[in-house]
Every structure is written in C-alpha cells, then in structure tokens.
Amino acid sequence: MSIRRCEILLLEPREEVVFQLQDLLSGGNGMVRTLQWVALAPHLDAPVVVSAHQREILGTLSPSQWVEPGDSIATVEEIAALIDCGLVLESVAVGPGRDHQLREQRLRESYWHPLGAILHAFTRWDNVDAVKNTEDSGTVTATSMREVLGPPPLMTVPAAEEHSFSLPDSEQNAFDSLLLRRATCRNFDDSRPLTTDLFSRMLRRVFAAQAQVKVSDDLVFFKKNSPSGGGLHPMEAYLMIQQVEGITPGLYRYLADSHRLLPLPTPDQGLRDFIMESVGQQHWFANAHCLVAMVPRFDRTFWKYRRHAKGYRVVTLEAGHLSQTLYLSATDLGLGAFVTGAINEKHLERGFGLDPIQQGALAVCGFGWRSTRMLTAELDPLEQVWERAD
Ligand SMILES: Cc1cc2nc3c(=O)[nH]c(=O)nc-3n(C[C@H](O)[C@H](O)[C@H](O)COP(=O)(O)O)c2cc1C
Incomplete structure (x- = not known):
C-alpha cells in the first residue's frame, strides 16, 4: 500500500473563543481562547483539527506522488490517524478510506481551483435559521442596524466636485418603467x-x-x-x-x-x-x-x-x-x-x-402572485408597487 496526501488542503491557524462561567468566577473575563490548526479539505464534509506535528507531516507528503509509508517522517500510527480522518489517502483503500479516496478523485477530476473549492465547501450552511440570527444580532430594522453597527461607509464617496460633470437626462420608455x-x-x-x-x-x-x-x-x-x-x-x-x-x-x-x-x-x-x-x-x-x-x-x-x-x-x-x-x-x-x-x-x-x-x-x-397586503417590509420608495397607506 502507498500513500499520498489529498490535493486541495488549506491549513488555517484558528482561534475559538467560548464563554465559560468557571473562568469568570475565577477572575477571568469569561472568554476562553483556544488556538488550533484546522485542515480545510473540500472532499471532507467538515474541517479537521490537526496537531502541529500532523501539520508538519502533511507538509512532507506529496499530493501527486504515491510513496511507501515507511519513507515518510511519520510513524505507522501517525499515518493511520491521518488516513482515518481522510487527509492522507491510500492507493488501495477499503471502508471509509475508500469513500474519501473516491470523493478526492472526483474533486481532482472536476478541475476546481483550490481556493474556489475551499470557499465553496466551507461556506455552505446546514440547519441555519437566518431569521433568528438576524433577530439575535439586533439588526432586524434599519434603525436597529444603525444602532448596533454604527454608520456604514458612505454610499457615494465624496469626489472633487469641480472635476465632475452632469450627464443628459433621457426620455423614459416602457423598459425604464x-x-x-x-x-x-x-x-x-x-x-x-x-x-x-x-x-x-x-x-x-x-x-x-x-x-x-x-x-x-x-x-x-x-x-x-x-x-x-x-x-x-x-x-x-x-x-x-x-x-x-x-x-x-x-x-x-x-x-x-x-x-x-x-x-x-x-x-x-x-x-x-x-x-x-x-x-x-x-x-x-x-x-x-x-x-x-x-x-x-x-x-x-x-x-x-x-x-x-x-x-x-x-x-x-x-x-x-x-x-x-x-x-x-x-x-x-x-x-x-x-x-x-x-x-x-x-x-x-x-x-x-x-x-x-x-x-x-x-x-x-x-x-x-403578489399579495395585496404588505405584511413584511419591501423597498418601494417610489411607490411603483405599493400605494402608501396614509
Ligand atoms: C444576492 C442577493 C441576496 C439576497 N438575499 C436576501 C435575503 O436573504 N433575504 C431577503 O429578504 N432579501 C434578500 N435579497 C434582496 C435584497 O434585500 C433587496 O434586493 C434589497 O433590499 C433591495 O431591494 P429591491 O430588490 O426591492 O430593490 C437579496 C438580494 C440579492 C441580490
């Protein structure tokens, strides 16, 4: 059996911050920070936490050339752990390793750019309630958004007025309306x-x-x-x-x-x-x-x-x-x-x-079909869709 590492792999140093009451009670500010290395490999469903040593091993394995496990700097157990989590692949795989190998092969054959593949794979949601998230962040209305987030960058960045010139107004036709x-x-x-x-x-x-x-x-x-x-x-x-x-x-x-x-x-x-x-x-x-x-x-x-x-x-x-x-x-x-x-x-x-x-x-x-009653806000300042109620 030979091994290689998966082709698309990003190693991210990630800080996780969690609130812990125990920390607060013992004089801290309650926010406990953990630093860890996370491997982002799009053929796997979720990020994988790796140790600094595993990160080093991954850096010594080719994604394109199969090698004998004995030729690597890692022990048999260390290689086995990386195979189990799907970051290292075997030439002849069975069980879950086979699934990782097939998915990784399909990823290679789909010609993704590595950064595109990582961005797409790890920005997908599952079971997210976007409405609750907005409510929890206190940004449901425009006014509360302003309160919580402060002012946004200006809509129109100020420019040197003297260099600007106006453009002609043209007659509006059916497409404009x-x-x-x-x-x-x-x-x-x-x-x-x-x-x-x-x-x-x-x-x-x-x-x-x-x-x-x-x-x-x-x-x-x-x-x-x-x-x-x-x-x-x-x-x-x-x-x-x-x-x-x-x-x-x-x-x-x-x-x-x-x-x-x-x-x-x-x-x-x-x-x-x-x-x-x-x-x-x-x-x-x-x-x-x-x-x-x-x-x-x-x-x-x-x-x-x-x-x-x-x-x-x-x-x-x-x-x-x-x-x-x-x-x-x-x-x-x-x-x-x-x-x-x-x-x-x-x-x-x-x-x-x-x-x-x-x-x-x-x-x-x-x-x-549009409803005749507006229960959820829409943006229609020119009253092209909705007539003002007052
Ligand atoms: C890429 C994209 C994503 C959007 N996502 C949401 C959304 O998640 N929920 C929502 O209510 N409106 C969403 N909208 C609609 C915008 O809120 C809307 O376009 C904006 O408020 C301007 O209003 P208008 O489309 O009536 O001009 C989205 C619009 C775009 C272009």
Missing part, C-alpha cells in the same frame, strides 16, 4: 394558484435554452436570455413547486434543452418544511408559488476553465444575472420575485440528491 417596478417581493398571495401559462413562460424566459449550437455530437452550446462565462451555461434550475395549476406540488428538475419538468422524490419532512429550511426559515419567501434553487454544474465550467482563478467567481456571478432576468420577467408578467443567498445549501443538496463536488446550490429565487 419596468425597471422601476422591479422590487424584491416578500408578500406572496397563496390564496390562488399560478396559471400554468405564466409558470411555463417564466421558466422559458429565465432558464430555457432559446437555441442550441451544435459543434459536434458531444459539444453543444445553449443560447439563453442571460449571459454565461464561456457560453457554458452551468446553471440548472431545481424547483420547489407549491401552487401551480395542473402541477402536483413537489420537487422537480427543469430540463433547459426540452422545456420539460422531471419530478423528483418528495421530501420526507413535507414540502413546506423543506422550503422553510431551504431559505433559512425566511417565512416571507416560503409561500411563493414556485421557488428555484440555482444549482450550477461546476464541472461544466471548469471543463474549460481548468483550475482557473476566476472559475468559481464566474459561476457565482451567473446566478446574479439569472436572478435579474427572473425579476424582470416576473415584473413584466405582473408577478412578484425574489432572490436569497441565505440558504441551507447542504439541506438542498440532500433534498435534490446533488453531488456537492460537482454541483451546489448558490441561491434560491422564486416568483408568484
């Missing part, structure tokens, strides 16, 4: 279903391939209504449908090339709870008629942009383009729309059966 009517909807009307026609139009506008350009049997480019880095369109739409005429509520995958829906297994916890958990308990989004997890197939973009420093950034930027197309399409059809980044990615991965190495949820957006 469409843009003005776009507002994040946090009040959906779940008393009536969305028509199949509106639902289908939304998906066609935002996620469908409008045309296909076939280079060879195995290389096809899509033309969509939003731009995509390298024209590769890695983003797939995974739907949580609640109220659409003629469609059974549940989870679906949208097939962009044929404008069809593929039903997926219904989550055990029930659709509503599944959605609440998906959007970090943000109840103001949870009754949208249709919610869409934007799920890129990273390996598609990284097929061209191999270990590219911009690869991950490009894919995340695309989620923004698609969400704006969704907002404008919905506004044009008289519907409300939203996007949220406060999502529980790991929960979505489990629910939709995604491979977190090659796919991953980046944001959830949604659309549906």
